[in-house]
Amino acid sequence: MTAESNGVVLSTSGIHKRFNALVVLDAIDFSLRSHEAVGIVGPNGAGKTTLLSVLAGAHPPTSGTIHFRGADVTGLPASERCRLGIVRTHQIPQPFSGMTVFENVFVAATNGGQLHREAAHARAIEAISLCGMMRLANRRAETLGLLDRKRLELARALGANPSVLLLDEIGGGLTDGEASELVATIRQLHASGLAIVWIEHIVHILLQVAERLICMDAGRIIADGEPRAVMADNAVISAYLGGSVH
């Protein structure tokens, strides 16, 4: 309840995640306020994707708790968290390959979004259109190239009607023009009231959207705050940039 009054929608406390002997998340305390746009950076293997998976319910944490709007959601499976409004994309796209783009997003609208008939159709069309995929709407997902698969990840997540959107490297491999389109889209979503967590290696894209930046390294949050300050942080420079910046 106090969390809610701070405007915090999603928070973790003391999250640990181990894969066998490998510690991937090490005491993560993270909180996200409603309408906030947070960027996450960090070197390969830092545990960014794993954090997203734990937030979305794809992996149970080894220990620690996750709260959403004041309620403990640690034990909830991914489907239920999605229905509550916590929706993620996948770093490696996971399309429903035998189904069309429209059907992919429709499944999200009817399940995660819990919409029916025309409302579900409209939601899916809106999401597809926002991601610039109208012309591909009837294509089977297995025929899409990597960039379009990434777009589909975003469209499908939006179909589920999120209040918290968790994005995992949706901006890789884009041309400058495509990247600025993507930034415009994410900004539009943010302006419409979504809270956003965006993992991205391409920092200059991220900085156009993120109001707050988190840097992870070796399963820990090593910096968290105003983006420029975080990028200038010594720990960040040595971890993320390998100390070789400038």
Add this chain to the structure above:
Amino acid sequence: MSRQSPIRVVRWSGLSIGSVAVAVALTILLAAGPLFLGANAIDKLTTLFIYVILAVTWNALAGYGGLVSIGQQAFFGLGAYGAVRLADAGVSVYPALVLAAVLVGLIAWPISVFMLRLKAGEFAIGMWVVAALAHLLVNLDNLVRGETGTSLIALNAYAAETRHALTYWTALGAMVGLIGILFALLRSPLGAAIQAIRDNEDAAASVGVRVMRTKQIIFVLAAFGVALAGALWLATTITFQPRTYFSVQWTAYMIFMVLVGGLGTFEGPILGAILFFAIEAWFGATGVWYLVGLGAAALLFALFLPKGLWGWVDQRLGLRLLPVGRWLKIDETAPMGTSKSTESGST
């Protein structure tokens, strides 16, 4: 606004409406079958209807649900066994066939809780184990008298001709009913969720699909359909020998029909059942060579036409007689920018 929206979701075409009309007409014609067909033709068609049930239910499970089971004979045998038991308990024999299938469906629910936790290969083998266990348990029943078996003697109360016609009508009703239920189910949002699970279970969960519950529905429905087929088979042969009913051959037939017809297409397995029926009629008497031929044909299809006959037709001609999908139709004549279509779509 929405009425003039340049974007529409299309589900039917003239061709598919026509196909459904033809299917309805054919059903009516078949329903009148006993009035003008000979006893032999009636029996043959009854067999065909049962094959169609086996094919469409296995396809629903494997082709749409991604649940490849090699133990569906469990439900085939239990359906027949249930009918024997119910008839013995005094239930009128034709209602007993349907009731037995309903009971098997109910039993399939708790079975699904265990089996659906298994992944791919484990699930397939696990189902085979379930079939072997069901076979053992049924053999313990004194009424069945081990492999000696028993018969559905209650059927003898009917004159042969009446019995054949009643069995025919029950099989026709079961086949049409199951095809109808599956068609409605696969076209519904639940059907889309089932296919999403087939394609990527984790991704389906990530967009809110309740994976377990959804799989259970298709599992139970398939079990019900196969049990009904088993009970109907009993009505055609009268004798119940556990070994025959719990034989893996039934699942082999299902796989053959679905692979040849087209896995994961709605029309394909029906076509596959008809082909299988024809092949059996022509070559069935040749014993072991018939089985070798079936195996070779299945192998050839797997190698050269992996999507089966209907998958090939669909790919080549885009022919969709009974479509379960959803397509967006964008009216190109309407002025449409990206944002424009967003607005009109969401009104």
